[in-house]
Amino acid sequence: MAKPKTLQQEKPAQRPMRAFTFGAPESVLTDNIAQYLGVFPSDDGRIYTPPVSRRGLARLLKANAHHGAIPGFKRNLLLREFIPSAGLSVADMSRAALDFMVFGEAYFYRVPNMLGQILELRHLPAINMRVKVDGGFAQLEQNGQQTEFDADEIEHVLNYDVEQNIYGVPEYLGGLQALLLNEAATLFRRRYYSNGAHAGYIFYTNDPNLTEEDEEELRAQITASKGVGNFRSMFVNIPGGSEKAIQIIPVGDFQAKDELEKVKNITRNDVIAAWRMNPALAGIIPENSGGFGDIEKIDRVYTSNEIRPICQLFDQANSSLREDRRFAWKSVPDTSVTA
Numbered sequence: 001m002a003k004p005k006t007l008q009q010e011k012p013a014q015r016p017m018r019a020f021t022f023g024a025p026e027s028v029l030t031d032n033i034a035q036y037l038g039v040f041p042s043d044d045g046r047i048y049t050p051p052v053s054r055r056g057l058a059r060l061l062k063a064n065a066h067h068g069a070i071p072g073f074k075r076n077l078l079l080r081e082f083i084p085s086a087g088l089s090v091a092d093m094s095r096a097a098l099d100f101m102v103f104g105e106a107y108f109y110r111v112p113n114m115l116g117q118i119l120e121l122r123h124l125p126a127i128n129m130r131v132k133v134d135g136g137f138a139q140l141e142q143n144g145q146q147t148e149f150d151a152d153e154i155e156h157v158l159n160y161d162v163e164q165n166i167y168g169v170p171e172y173l174g175g176l177q178a179l180l181l182n183e184a185a186t187l188f189r190r191r192y193y194s195n196g197a198h199a200g201y202i203f204y205t206n207d208p209n210l211t212e213e214d215e216e217e218l219r220a221q222i223t224a225s226k227g228v229g230n231f232r233s234m235f236v237n238i239p240g241g242s243e244k245a246i247q248i249i250p251v252g253d254f255q256a257k258d259e260l261e262k263v264k265n266i267t268r269n270d271v272i273a274a275w276r277m278n279p280a281l282a283g284i285i286p287e288n289s290g291g292f293g294d295i296e297k298i299d300r301v302y303t304s305n306e307i308r309p310i311c312q313l314f315d316q317a318n319s320s321l322r323e324d325r326r327f328a329w330k331s332v333p334d335t336s337v338t339a
Helices: 054-060 065-081 090-103 173-194 212-224 260-274 295-319
Strands: 105-112 118-124 129-131 137-140 146-149 154-158 201-205 246-250
Touching (some): 054 090, 090 295, 154 295
Antiparallel strands (some): 105 118, 105 154, 129 137, 201 246
8 A cells, every 4th residue: 555645845945145235434535645656747748747636635634623724824824924025915925825835835927027027926826737848837727728837937836855856745745644544533433423323233134024025125225224314213014024023233332442532632643743733833732731831932933943944945936026026024033031
């Protein structure tokens, strides 16, 4: 007698495991301007390409509070020593000084009279100025064209670079990594709080009653929840679903490993050191009760050691101006004590 056959219930085919990411942080600065490539002719062979992106340096001013404020402060210290003349106004010197602090160079257009004497120096934005391969200078225009100048039409004040002598470069480049780390720490903290005070999680589902349509709907809802206030509450109903059909698993405890303050303080000090700025003049709150000392003495010494040498670099522009139209600098105050 044949044995009866046992009917086995076929198991439903399992869908493959699916995973995706959401809420990925977006980088604010994408250009690696800290990579020094040297100076080469452009693709058309007419101008030299600056060793460091001028537009990148300008954008970095908005990356950090101290890095954005220090160049303007040093410009103000220089203007305090500046005595304008008919040949160079305060406005033109102010713009040129800020260019020098940010880009390590400044440009003036020499305005001549009918006899060829230079009567006035007018500022030209350094971000758009380029040195021509065959001599002279060119100013980049928004329409892609170039306004060309002869070499004797431009006064070029630059901070010497040991790797090339075509463009000036700022001296704070060694602190760019600290600057970017400081910005990254701030952005991460902002995203952390905007994210609901968590560093992300795994949205885990294991219910067989969840259809592919439901999965796609959940995925669309989660992926769309980007920006401020993302990862908000969500209602999900799975008829006949198990108790743990959907689980939210935190990635990690961020609060236990929060070192934002340490990173911010270390990178802040690096940024200030790269600018050679005294902490007392940089708006830093002293950590000790004694403070930073005599602020007037600090200001006087800093101006003497840092600002006046920059004034001497700008003095080269005076040699091109007619003598009666030259600018000047305030005399160094006498700090000696008489008996």
